[in-house]
Amino acid sequence: MPDNRNNQGRRHPNVRSADSAVVKAVEHQAALERQAQQRQEQARMAKNQAMPQRMPRPANVTRPQYQRPAQAMPQRQAQAMPQRQAQPMTRQAQPMQRQAQPVQRQPQPQILRQQMPQRPVQAMPQRQGQQMLQRQAQPQPLMQQRPRQTIPMNVRQPIPQGQAQPLNTRGQMPQPGVQQANTDMPAFYVSTRQLNTRMPVPHRPGEAPDANSPVVRSVPQTITAPRHVAPLNAEHKQLEPVMDEVQYEEPEEDGIVEVDSEYEEFDDSEEEKRPSRKARKQKEPKQKKHSAVPLLVLLLLVILLAIPAVWAITVYNEDTDLIVTENTIEAGTSADLGMYIKGDPKFPQYVSCNLDFNTVNYVLPQTIRFTVRMYGTNFPCVLQIVDTTPPTAEPVPHEMFSVDKIPPVEECVKNVYDLNDVTVKWAQEPDISGGGNIIAKVSVTDSSGNETIIDVPFNVTKDSVAPVIDGTKDIEAFVGDSITYRKDVTVTDDLDPNPKLEIDTSKVKISEAGTYEVIYRATDFSGNLTEVTIKLTLTKKPKSYVDPATVEKEAKKVLDKITKPGMSDMEKALQITWWVRYNVNYVAKADNSSWTRAAYDGLVKRQGNCYNFAMTAKALFDAAGIENMIITREPFIYHGHYWNYINIDGEWYHCDSTPRKKYNSYFFMYTTKELKNFWHNGWNGYNFKEEKYPKSATTSVQKKINYAAHKLK
Structure with a gap:
């Protein structure tokens, strides 16, 4: 088996430094793990007390074995595997006696979740390899699949003191799943855990490391804490338990061991070793509780003050919105304060005005500005x-x-x-000429x-009819007598109630006998003119001539005898006739x-013909003040005839006092119709020219006469 020694039989200095640092870190982590296990046990006990107890697992029940999925092994590694198993373990890792000296290091940049460069895995010692094979041959206990979690420096199986973690040929920790270079030994997994610690780096950032210096890179790992584990902070103090899965970064001062395993063995001893929540709370310093009563009292006071203010x-807003700032009224009407407040305010006693509406002249158009005061605010x-x-x-027609x-x-x-004030003028002056x-x-x-x-109607009459002159006749008089030209002459007009009458006597010589023309001219307001010409015959006075004054005197003597004071004109006329x-x-x-002369003979001598009868009655009518005229029969064959025509109460009537044969009576106030209808002995004799005289009355009064x-009835 290859060794990490140099040619002189000594271990490489980088390997010794790395082993010493690893051993120190593992020991420190072991101590921290024991503390964490105690805290977890306390938390588990507290949780078990709060939750119902679960049933114990029977002793004869074993967990089913979990078969780790087989992984394909490279051909070269498979060939080398039997050789490694046959070779005896010649050397065991010796514990490091030396301790790493603290070195002043510079802070390294924190790298989150950064993959370390791939390094070859160091060859596994023979004894450790045999133990590994034995464990694989034994039935595996029940494995529990847990999410990726990182427990701060919490190694399930701490490395015993004095036994160093094997390193690769470069003095680095082996990477999981990376085959060792230049060796026939199979790859080895260091329990799928990576140590995350910092070692002193004897070079500055950015410089290349020395070949003789130990190189241990610090890789900050992202820790996924389980729901029942309370992580530690930088000062190794217990934090509050996290009930949900939390992602956080571990401070770079503490070493972190990242556990990245998909399957771990379920160990109930770890749950039992966890400290309870009550034990953790006893160790934690108690925080000072603050009473909320003063805050509640203050809040209640603020609410009580805010309610009246609101x-x-x-x-204020509602009542001031009721104010109307401008009003327009018609002249002649009146106003009051109520016109400027369109509703009822809550407090009308606080509403006032600086204008006395009773002193305003509402007849004169004007603009008045004043102020309405409501709740201390003036509103113009x-x-x-x-x-x-x-x-x-x-209009006036x-x-x-x-x-x-x-x-x-x-x-x-x-x-x-x-x-x-009013001005009246013509908007269009009328033209009445047409x-x-x-x-x-x-x-x-x-x-x-x-x-x-204003439309004013005008009824305009265009007068084209001339007035009519009635009663004109030829006049016979004596030289030296006073002549009355207007006697019995009347002028009428259809439109003009008072036409003008002018008599032209410029051609008459009053002191000489002869026949002269007298012209009558009548004019209405329209300028229409009518002319009538008569003849005036003047003769010398006869020896029997009687003055008109003498006749008038004699007539008054008779009138006084036959009339009484207080009689009407009708009664006087009846007595005269x-x-x-x-x-x-x-x-x-x-x-x-x-x-x-004829009147005088009738009044004094009391005789005469029809002319004397008519002139005697005329003299008496004149004395009584009754308007009258003489009507002459025309035409006639043998004899003419004269009778009187009097005006009583505006109506003209016929009167004839001349006796008729075999008719012992007289005619008094006959209408023209009644007079012409009178026949006696087959003869009437009352024919005359009606157009020369005023129109006669049409209403008969004969029933009133006795x-x-x-006398009158």
Whole structure:
């Protein structure tokens, strides 16, 4: 068997140094293993006390043998195997007497899970090889498959003191499964454990090692601790038990033996040697317990203080969200503080405002800024008073003529209402020249610019009809008499209630006898013109001429006798007609040179023909103040006739006091229709030109007259 000696028969110095270091490390690890076994036993006992006891294994029951799977052996190794077995063991490994001297070393970089370089395995001693073969031949106990685990410096079978671990030819630990170079001995496995320790390195990092220096590389290994093993720290103190599988790195100051075996023999003695949890706790220093009561009291105090603060903040946020900072109202309405708070605050007594809403002029459009104070916080607010309501007004309809002047615009509307000043003007001035129904536009605007358009209707009449002149006739007078041209003359118009009448007498010579033209001109408001021409005949006064004043004097004497104060015009007219009919005698021949002479003869002489009867009644109607005129029969064949036409209460009626043959009565207030329908002895005699006189009344009053008593019923 090859030896690790040099040519002079001495062991290589590197081999001696390595053996000494290995022995020292193994002894140290053995001591640590015993301590770990004691702690594990204590932990196992504590665990057994906490857990139900398991049934003991019967003594006659053996574990089934586990057959290690066969591995293919190289052909050369298989050939050399019998030779090695036949050769006797010539030398045993001697224990190292020398101890490794401590050397000041530099820290080496930590390499995790790094594979060491492959090194040849040293040849196994003959005695150890024989023991190995014997163990293989014996029945194997039950093997328990455990996960890869690393126990700090815990070797199942410690190397006895004085016996060194065999090294290879380089002085290194053999690698598992690596065949030794330049030897015929089979490869040997060092119980699948690798020693991880550090030796002094007499060279600096980065330098090549000396050939005479021992080289032992430190390979930090990753340790997988079992669930029931509590690993040690760098100071070899027990850590807390790890209930789950933990991966950790062992400090580089401690040597680590990595156990990398797939199958290990189950040994109950190790479980029994483990210290209990109670024993480990007794060895561990007790930690000082801190009471949690002060913390709980402090936490409760904080909670009690935080609850009111949170509630106050919540109330503040909720109530302040109720504030409305701006409101707009219409002019004429009012406002209050409630418009700026859209709900009910929790504490309304802490809500105030610096604005007195009762002193605000709500009619005037304006912007008011004030402050609402809630819970000590001021919120600026704005009150906008705007006028968006236009004024109101009513139109005033107008009826007018096309020639009229347009009235002022203020007279075209009424009932104008607005809170502020209002301006009225024409939005579109009407044109009434063409007549018809016209809508005029009137603008009513207030001071805020709000405008209302009022439609004013105009009924415009375009007048094209001239007025009508009635009662004109030729006049006969005496030279020197006063002539009344307007007597019995009337002017009417379809539209103009008061047409103008002008009489042109520029051609009349009042002091000379002759016939002259007198022109009557009537004009309405539209400018329509009507002209009528009459003839004025002036003659010298006859010797029998009576002055009108004398006639009027005589008429008043008679009127005073037949009337009483307080009589109506109808009663006075009835008494006049009755008196002339029964107090004047009819004669065929009379002086009809003038109406005054005829009236005078009737009043004084109390005789005359129909002309005298009519003129006598005329003088009495004039004295009584009753409007009247004389109607002449026309045309006539033999004789003319005259009767009176009076106006009572605005209506024209016919009166005739002249006696008729075989008719002992008179005609009082007959309408034209009644007069023309009267026939006596087959004769009427009341034909006249109706267009020359005002229209007669249409309502009969004959039922009201008592002709016999000449009174009204």
